[in-house]
Amino acid sequence: MKALLVGQLGLGGAETQIEATARQLRQLGLRIDVTAEDRPDCQGYDVLHVFNAPDPRLTLRRIEAGKRRGVPVALSTIYWSGYELYMQWAKRGWRTAEEQAFHWNERKQRLRPVFADADMWLPNSHAEYGMLVADFGVSRLYRAVPNAVDAGFAQLAEPVGQASRLSICPTGGTPVVPKLNPPESDVLMVGRWELRKNQLGLLEALADTDYQILIIGGENSHDREHNQAAHSLAQQRGNVQILPATTDRVFLANLMRNTKVLAQPSFYETPGLAALEAAACGAAVVVSERGCTREYFGDEAYYCDPIDADSIRRAVEAALTSRPSAALKERIRREFTWRRAAEETRLAYERLLA
Numbered sequence: 001m002k003a004l005l006v007g008q009l010g011l012g013g014a015e016t017q018i019e020a021t022a023r024q025l026r027q028l029g030l031r032i033d034v035t036a037e038d039r040p041d042c043q044g045y046d047v048l049h050v051f052n053a054p055d056p057r058l059t060l061r062r063i064e065a066g067k068r069r070g071v072p073v074a075l076s077t078i079y080w081s082g083y084e085l086y087m088q089w090a091k092r093g094w095r096t097a098e099e100q101a102f103h104w105n106e107r108k109q110r111l112r113p114v115f116a117d118a119d120m121w122l123p124n125s126h127a128e129y130g131m132l133v134a135d136f137g138v139s140r141l142y143r144a145v146p147n148a149v150d151a152g153f154a155q156l157a158e159p160v161g162q163a164s165r166l167s168i169c170p171t172g173g174t175p176v177v178p179k180l181n182p183p184e185s186d187v188l189m190v191g192r193w194e195l196r197k198n199q200l201g202l203l204e205a206l207a208d209t210d211y212q213i214l215i216i217g218g219e220n221s222h223d224r225e226h227n228q229a230a231h232s233l234a235q236q237r238g239n240v241q242i243l244p245a246t247t248d249r250v251f252l253a254n255l256m257r258n259t260k261v262l263a264q265p266s267f268y269e270t271p272g273l274a275a276l277e278a279a280a281c282g283a284a285v286v287v288s289e290r291g292c293t294r295e296y297f298g299d300e301a302y303y304c305d306p307i308d309a310d311s312i313r314r315a316v317e318a319a320l321t322s323r324p325s326a327a328l329k330e331r332i333r334r335e336f337t338w339r340r341a342a343e344e345t346r347l348a349y350e351r352l353l354a
Contacts, residue, residue, distance in 0.1 A: 001349060002031040002044065006062050007051030007076075009036045014078070016273060017147065018051055024342030030349075038062065042069040047349045050118070052078040056110040063117045072352050075118035076145070079128060080268040080291050081135055082107070085196055088267065088307065094225040112136055120352045122345065124270045125292030143348040146296070148338045149276040156253035183241060185214035187316060188259035188283070190252070190274035191266070192245070193227045194220035198265045198288075198306050200230040205265070205312035207237055211320070216255065218245035256281040261319040264288065265306045271296045280332045284319040286312075296336065300328035 003025070007018045022032045033045075038061050042048050048066035050073060053059045059075075066073040086104040090097040115121070115132060121142040123129045133139050187206065191197040199215055206213065215234070219227055234240040246252065256262065262278035268291035269275065276296070279285050287293045289303040302322075304315035 001046050001346075001353075003033075003047040003049055003349060004040060004042055004045045005032060005034045005049045005051070006037065006040045008053045008058075014051060017076070020148065020150070020338040021342055021345060024338045025345060027339075028342055028346055030346065039065045042066045042071040045069075045071055046353060047072055047074055049074045049076070049122075049345075049349075051076045052114065056107070056114050059114050060117065063114065067117065072119045073117070074120045074122055074348055074352055075115070076122045076124075077115065077128060077132060078124070078270060079111070079115075079132055080270055081131055082196075082268070084290070084307075085267040088195060089225075091307075092225070092229075108135065112138075115140070120348060122348055125295045127292040127295055128270060141352065143344060143351065145341055145344045145348065146336050147271060147273060147276065148336045148341045149273065149280045149332060150249075151333070151337050151339070153249065153253055153277055154257070154281045156250045183214055183255070184212070184258045185241070185255075186211040186260050186320060187213045188255060188262050188278070189213070189215045189217075189264065190255075190262070190278075191217045191264065191272070192220045193217055193230065194223040195226040196267050198267060200226055200233065201265050201306055201309065201312060202263055203230055203233045203237060203240070205309040206316065207233065209313075210239060211316075213237075213240045214243070214255070214259065215240065216243040216245065216252075252277065253281060256283055259283055261286055261316060263312070263316055263319075265304050265312045265315075266290070267306050269293055275301075276332055276336055279325075279328050282324050282326075282329050284322060284324045285328070286315045286319050297328060298331070300325040300331065 005018055005022050009015050022034050025032045038058060042065055048071045050059060050062045063073050083104050086100040089095040090100045115136055116138050118140060121140045122145045124147045126144050129142050189202055193199055256278045261284045263286040264272055264275050266288045269288055270291050271293045275285050275287050286302045286304060288306045302315040302319040305311040
């Protein structure tokens with residue numbers, strides 16, 4: 001079987017998902033190519049596997065490229081309703097509710113043909129499939145393909161005493177000389193600075209505590225209001241360290257091994273690679289109750305309401321005062337590997353072709 005995988009490269013977790021899936025599919029004996037072209041040439045392929053991009057028009061162009069060649073199209077949907085997130089802009093006073101409702105409905109209209117044109121959906125969970133049906137009133141053949149973490153990620157940590165590859169940037173300051181050991185933290189957050197990830201919500205929830213907070217991630221330029229407010233609060237609070245985004249897997253593994261809690265109070269996660277990786281490293285995990293997090297973490301994570309500061313704080317404090325879940329670490333190691341994701345993907349291709 002020969003498949004072409006197409007999606008946005010350079011987008012953090014999305015790129016990881018594409019590349020890891022391709023690598024494991026090759027090990028299963030499939031012939032796999034990967035591209036980021038807007039209109040990929042699908043001639044000679046049995047399946048076109050499209051990973052949903054932030055721009056629905058781009059995803060639709062890629063799907064149509066397969067349709068024109070008569071190649072069946074499997075779509076990794078990567079979707080969750082963003083209505084609550086859009087309304088949060090209005091609640092924060094950064095937009096009007098009417099404006100945000102209009103923009104959300106407009107985005108749904110752009111997404112509708114994307115999901116309707118695909119021959120098969122590959123959501124990351126059964127909950128995601130249900131959300132698609134509820135929001136768009138259509139359904140497709142589907143197979144839930146789990147998100148995953150590298151099997152050896154937790155073993156990537158460097159020996160104590162080796163120099164870190166990144167410098168620490170104290171809030172509002174300039175980079176300083178790298179420390180010998182990765183920074184320790186009470187609470188770690190990993191992800192782009194944006195309203196969806198909700199760095200501001202985490203900082204508000206922990207504003208009057210003395211927990212050491214470490215946040216790592218790049219900037220989403222479209223979320224200026226959120227990012228400015230979050231950086232300002234971090235500087236006022238103090239005891240907040242900020243690192244730029246990195247693809248250094250060894251460094252990330254060290255960060256996660258040197259934190260007590262990973263907190264991801266996002267407005268939705270599907271479920272997010274950072275939480276899976278932190279759980280694999282043995283950290284306690286705080287996640288949003290939105291999205292498909294319960295299908296992945298069951299009763300072994302600490303759940304919070306992203307719009308409720310008290311809920312976020314209670315979840316973080318509960319995680320800090322409890323022992324990390326060995327059961328969750330084992331569950332991630334057993335069920336959420338890229339090998340299993342590739343096996344499910346191969347079964348999806350076979351079902352689509354049948």
